[in-house]
Amino acid sequence: MEQKYTEFLLYTVVPVLLIFCAERGFVYYMRLTPERINWVRSKWWLRPNNISRSRYVMGIISVLLYAYVSQIFGLLWFSFWMITDLTDGTIAKFYDLDTETGREIDPLSDKLLYFPPFFYAAYIDLFPLLLPVVFFGIDFLGQFSRYFIREKAANLFGKTKTFMAVATLMAVYAGHSYGIMIGDDYIRIMLGGTIFLACCSFIFKLTPNYWYANILSILNLICGLLAMGVIFSNSKAIYALVLIFVGQFLDLFDGRAAEKWGSTPKGEVFDDLADGTSFGAAIAVVIMHEMGYSLWGVLAGLIYLGCAVFRLWRFIKDKKKAGIEKGVIVFNGMPTPAAALFACGAVLVIAHYQYSFYFMTPEALMFSVSLLSSFLMVSHIPYIHFGRMVLNKLPKMSQVFLYAVFIGIVGYNLNKPNSMLLINVTFFFAAVYVLCGISFSKLMFRK
Known part of the structure; x- marks a missing residue:
């Protein structure tokens, strides 16, 4: 069992942390001078809206990579694109590229990224199908409500919900990939907490x-x-x-x-x-x-x-x-x-x-x-x-x-x-x- 945890640490945790640190370091470094800021603003592939839109298909690609290429590579691919959720938000905020469209498509891109892995996990019996179905219904009600409300950006409940959803997926897939024993009760608790946060996010979107x-x-x-x-x-x-x-x-x-x-x-x-x-x-x-x-x-x-x-x-x-x-x-x-x-x-x-x-x-x-x-x-x-x-x-x-x-x-x-x-x-x-x-x-x- 110790060997499995070591492999998980070396092949997943450490690479994800390195990607995260590299992303945070790059974004911070490019903020330090006006010349660097202008360079970022001039690159179409660093535009926040383009980064968000690129995540639309990455959830499905992550599942395909996990199922048919390499489970570890699938996890790393998903992690990389989830980290870009921080990238587009930071660039929009600190590089004066925030738009109304971006506030709307960023949460949608998150949902399209993490729901394919959720349903695939249910398909291979890692947890009951009912849980991601309920989560999917509530989460997309929240997304649909954006067309009728003035506040487009995700609230704190929504951001915490996304974090919990990703943590749940990483725990489930790490257990499946490396054979690490994770109790069903803990998975249900994590997914239950995610659903609760999705409910809170939805309710507060509709409240004056x-x-x-x-x-x-x-x-x-x-x-x-x-x-x-x-x-x-x-x-x-x-x-x-x-x-x-x-x-x-x-x-x-x-x-x-x-x-x-x-x-x-x-x-x-x-x-x-x-x-x-x-x-x-x-x-x-x-x-x-x-x-x-x-x-x-x-x-x-x-x-x-x-x-x-x-x-x-x-x-x-x-x-x-x-x-x-x-x-x-x-x-x-x-x-x-x-x-x-x-x-x-x-x-x-x-x-x-x-x-x-x-x-x-x-x-x-x-x-x-x-x-x-x-x-x-x-x-x-x-x-x-x-x-x-x-x-x-x-x-x-x-x-x-x-x-x-x-x-x-x-x-x-x-x-x-x-x-x-x-x-x-x-x-x-x-x-x-x-x-x-x-x-x-x-x-x-x-x-």
Whole structure:
């Protein structure tokens, strides 16, 4: 088995990485001087629209190469043309060659590239035919809707969907070509996540822009209510954490959606209600549940909920007082989403492993963590906005990769609810943010 992984690494992973690095290096190098930019603009074969159109037949050619010439060469051919999806977008953006036509044909070329391999994989029984059929129907509904909407470019859901689709294909074909064992459950999770993203992309294309923020907030609210329902029904706490985690993902974008496209008069109400439910009430219920609804558990949960509500109220009050209309980049106290992940992750880790610390029982540790989270929320310690100060600084492809990993982890834990993967990852990154998210420049120079 080790030899198969080595072959996959040497004959597929390394060449694809080299192609990717060469493409990124070329595009960046040619941006450095006006002469090079003009050279790129003068070449018809580097025109973004021509690159996109050239992908129309490459999906079918990839399948033919895989089936009749060489499986490895077929994989590399498909990878090369998938990388060109980055090339045409970068050239259009940085070389002033963006067109309305390009925004329309680029997503179509992606679909024509990855759907032939999807259907061929179903033909050779690598996964059920129903899955790519459903994906095909939803994805092309989204493509067809472009003729009736003003916004032609792919949204973030669409870009992440494309990444997940390609990752699914590479996993399936790598397993088939090299004999690497990849469980059917994992393939279904990846393809299921791809279909989910295709649905989100389609729905948001049909939604008026000023309702984007409200939809995200309402979905966050629903996640919080469902998380509490999961706990009250005595289901596994991991399901509640998954819902809260999804709520975190939605909360990352509702504020920025409101800034970019506007919102309704009740937009802030939806946002506060959603945050208070998902990151306040739902976490309080998790704390009480994991502490067996004891007196100390109920007290810890109520204190946490009170601090979360106060934190949200203070944030709105301070923002209005300062006359800030858009989002902030430094919070006064740890934000409720981060406190929610830290408290929930810590409580679930302690409860699962039954950690104790000298004279402190697991229950005492959970109570202490809940109080620490509550204190950090209502404190005046400055914390950076993760989305604006960290996530926004990453390249777009890195963001898409992180979102895809997030969906993969969530899907894995939904399939294996006894796994501690999501809980451990959540607690680790939340603990890192507690320590490293402090804005020391604001702390040191505060007047």
